[in-house]
Amino acid sequence: MANSITLDWSENCSATIHLYGATVTSWINNGKEQLFLSSKSKMDGSKAIRGGIPLVFPNFGPWEHGPQHGFARISWWKIIEQPTKMSNGDVTTVLQLTDDDKTRNMWNHQFLLTYKVTLGENNLTTKLEVTNTGSEQFDFTVLLHTYFRVSDINSCKVSGFLGCNYSDKVEGTDNVSEASKEIVIDRNIDRVYRLAGQPDGHLISTPETKLMLTKINLPDTVLWNPWTEKAAAMSDFDDLGYLNMVCVESGYVSQRKILHAGETLTCSQNITVL
Template identity: 55%
Template sequence: MSPNPKDLLVLDRGHNTTCTIHLHGATVLSWILKGEEKIFLSPKAVFDNKKAIRGGIPVVFPCFGPWELGPAHGFARISRWEVIQEPKKTEAGDIRAILVLTDSESSRKLWNYSFRLTYTVTLAENSLVTDFSVTNKSSESFDFTCLLHTYFRVDDINTVSVSGLKGLKYADKVRDGNLFSEDREVVTIRENVDRVYIATENTHLISNTLDGKTLTISKSNFPDTVVWNPWKAKAAAMPDLGEESYPNMVCVEAGHVSSPVNLSAGATYNASQTLQA
């Protein structure tokens, strides 16, 4: 199944460097850098403008994980976003687009607050920058969690490692959410892994992604990092993924999820992520 071209926004910087965004969820589907795709998108991803897209960079808001008020990971990733700035060249020669999501009748049925999400995507020469902001337009404060659920393409998950996590506490969602300490200098993945690392460094190196290359993820005001790969059995149980795909992906996700953001009426929360090769 392929996405409808009418649902796509394409940023093109030239030199075979592009970024493609699906308006369903403002999901970044692709980041091609000098001809090489850096982002994993499941070959079985569904583009029905209803289901969350499997792969890319889904936007999680206002709840990370199971949500008693509505769908898991909230409604932002399954909502249609509005483009308020078409792809446009900056003074630096980068290409930038801006999308927004505001509260609606359907969102207020689940979560009765007025808000404005702004998502700014900037395609630079060697990096992809995603700036995320939440403005509370309600007359009272509200709480939320948020995350950029980034899927990276890798040649072989068995050779991948993630830096910047040693000595940190993490909630292990595979083991009932219990807290553990990370003692490894670099984290490798050899099984079903679903961990929320708390109060992480602002930079992680993801080594051996493609052709032995390293990607850098830098974040601001996203204090937590999720590391996820479902491994064979769980991937096989996901019809939009499949057991043949798990070796070629790793999720390293910047978020504010171990504790909620409390946002006062009229205030704005700003956070950002930069992927660099």
């Protein structure tokens, strides 16, 4: 059985989803790759895929009950809807993950994750539904950990953060107000911005490409680049990979989301090539 599926819009437009973590590993638009995937990334299910769009659930960051960033990105998902061409020409597929003995040993809750990936001529939409299928409430954090490919990080600018408060994991500070309309990445950055990109989204801009990231029910945005030392310290990351990527990550992470029995959270992000 194949470990990945591909959505084909045209010869020059496609998206590939690995069933391990339901990770979108490639998005080619007009013949150009838009997502960063480390050449050292493990693709055999032995470790979370380094790059693309990993899906973080039920916990963002270190987790006392299990691995960092939870288990969704290191679980094998099932295809419940094969790639299908819609009436408007877009191509879509649906994957699911539900609780089992392995997840319940870490996190004793019943859930259903339904992930719909849709490829258009100039856009990619990832929509996640989190359903509490049990009889008791649970809380969680969730994140679409998107790695954008850039030709040169030194010429990349990211906007949509002006006036937002953020916590800075590198500096160890919190409730800092962003004063820059456009952020230039020139060092190790690891920040969680609250209510960021509302309502206009984030523009990831390079001399060659402009991408607009918009979100629904994902109020926070993580901005990350490991820079020199941290890139070199990661075994599955290219030493110079930080020069060709920036993570702009849509999430519900600054506080935990509570879902009562039978409730569903629907959230999504859309990336458009301008």
